[in-house]
Amino acid sequence: MAEITLNSLAHSYGEKPDGQKEYAIREMTHVWEQGGAFALLGPSGCGKSTLLNIISGLLEPSEGEVLFDGKRVNELKPEERNIAQVFQFPVVYDTMSVYDNLAFPLRNIGVPEYKVRSKVHEVAEILELTEQLKRKAKGLSADQKQKVSMGRGLVRDDVSAILFDEPLTVIDPQLKWKLRRKLKQIHEQFNITMVYVTHDQLEASTFADKIAVMYNGQIVQFGTPRELFENPAHTFVGYFIGSPGMNFFEADLIQQTDGTTAIRFGEYDITASQTMLSQLSDMQVNKVTLGIRPEFVHVWDGKSDDAFLVEVDYVEDLGTYKILSFLFNGKMMKARLSEDQKIPSGQVYVSFPEQWTKVYVNDYLVEPKQETQDAN
Ligand code: ADP
Ligand code: MG
Numbered sequence: 001m002a003e004i005t006l007n008s009l010a011h012s013y014g015e016k017p018d019g020q021k022e023y024a025i026r027e028m029t030h031v032w033e034q035g036g037a038f039a040l041l042g043p044s045g046c047g048k049s050t051l052l053n054i055i056s057g058l059l060e061p062s063e064g065e066v067l068f069d070g071k072r073v074n075e076l077k078p079e080e081r082n083i084a085q086v087f088q089f090p091v092v093y094d095t096m097s098v099y100d101n102l103a104f105p106l107r108n109i110g111v112p113e114y115k116v117r118s119k120v121h122e123v124a125e126i127l128e129l130t131e132q133l134k135r136k137a138k139g140l141s142a143d144q145k146q147k148v149s150m151g152r153g154l155v156r157d158d159v160s161a162i163l164f165d166e167p168l169t170v171i172d173p174q175l176k177w178k179l180r181r182k183l184k185q186i187h188e189q190f191n192i193t194m195v196y197v198t199h200d201q202l203e204a205s206t207f208a209d210k211i212a213v214m215y216n217g218q219i220v221q222f223g224t225p226r227e228l229f230e231n232p233a234h235t236f237v238g239y240f241i242g243s244p245g246m247n248f249f250e251a252d253l254i255q256q257t258d259g260t261t262a263i264r265f266g267e268y269d270i271t272a273s274q275t276m277l278s279q280l281s282d283m284q285v286n287k288v289t290l291g292i293r294p295e296f297v298h299v300w301d302g303k304s305d306d307a308f309l310v311e312v313d314y315v316e317d318l319g320t321y322k323i324l325s326f327l328f329n330g331k332m333m334k335a336r337l338s339e340d341q342k343i344p345s346g347q348v349y350v351s352f353p354e355q356w357t358k359v360y361v362n363d364y365l366v367e368p369k370q371e372t373q374d375a376n
Contacts, residue, residue: 001159011023025218033193039198041197052197068160085162086162088165098132102120127150150179160193168198213234213236229293246291261278266330289363294336297334300349309348310328324344
């Protein structure tokens with residue numbers, strides 16, 4: 001079991017025609033703490049597999065270091081790193097029986113046969129492969145093969161970490177759910193550091209305690225599902241997590257003649273704390289992106305003095321809740337209505353609670369500085 005540190009890591013598969021390097025992983029420093037259940041979540045092509053392959057040693061990073069428990073492992077071959085990796089598509093020996101496939105990683109390191117037998121049976125039991133143990137892998141269905149492949153990753157409990165690269169892609173939805181639960185159980189039982197790669201936010205949040213959201217070769221936020229929802233550190237996290245994602249609009253930062261600062265979107269002034277306004281003023285930007293999740297937009301049943309009057313576009317009924325689309329200064333935005341809420345038509349008052357209206361500059365969240373308690 002190990003803590004995995006990525007130190008100023010970067011990777012480029014090659015050069016662009018103009019000689020500049022094209023980075024699949026842009027410089028990152030990141031720690032996967034020992035024993036955690038983590039997800040690495042991001043869209044296709046953002047660098048997830050590249051990152052896993054660097055950790056397991058299948059790929060040598062062009063820059064930076066990989067450390068296990070503080071020790072540099074860059075020079076170690078994959079088999080010397082003591083890591084199990086499960087890939088998107090099954091890796092099984094077709095001519096061997098399921099039993100021998102599962103036993104392989106253990107026999108490889110000289111585990112005595114009686115221990116191999118008990119471990120193979122234990123893992124087969126968890127994955128519901130007991131009845132297939134004697135069969136040749138060749139005749140198995142795609143998802144059974146993938147279960148064998150996962151089993152091969154799970155038989156050794158002495159590994160430093162287990163890396164899963166979208167392991168449930170070929171598995172049917174019903175079984176997917178079950179296997180994810182099993183993985184979580186296995187994690188709780190053995191406390192092995194696990195990194196689970198997926199592009200599916202639901203899969204990430206059901207498996208992991210902490211999720212690293214990856215975008216364009218970088219980890220833009222590492223946090224609990226709740227942190228990613230409530231306080232997206234980057235606009236991509238706001239957009240990618242949640243359904244529908246966060247509303248964004250670009251507003252102007254206006255320095256007023258009386259010396260105060262205002263955030264203006266068309267004819268509307270958006271409220272922000274004095275601290276935030278002075279922070280933004282210090283940053284000397286003249287545009288900011290504001291973000292608010294549909295769940296946090298307040299939709300008023302009647303008239304409200306502190307709210308904005310907006311045009312209702314349509315209301316979508318999703319069974320247990322409804323999504324209101326409205327036009328705010330020409331920008332289409334969404335709000336989630338609760339079950340018992342009045343369905344608006346025509347025009348409606350909405351407001352954006354300050355706490356949930358996030359401010360972004362160059363796509364990164366501007367964290368409000370804590371106001372000092374005893375300012376003198
Ligand atoms: P993900 O797993 O998130 O879908 P990958 O790590 O596979 O992303 O790919 C990240 C980027 O690196 C992509 O732009 C991809 O085209 C590129 N890439 C991946 N593998 C190779 C390779 N062997 N050679 C060149 N480019 C690659
Ligand atoms: Mg991949």
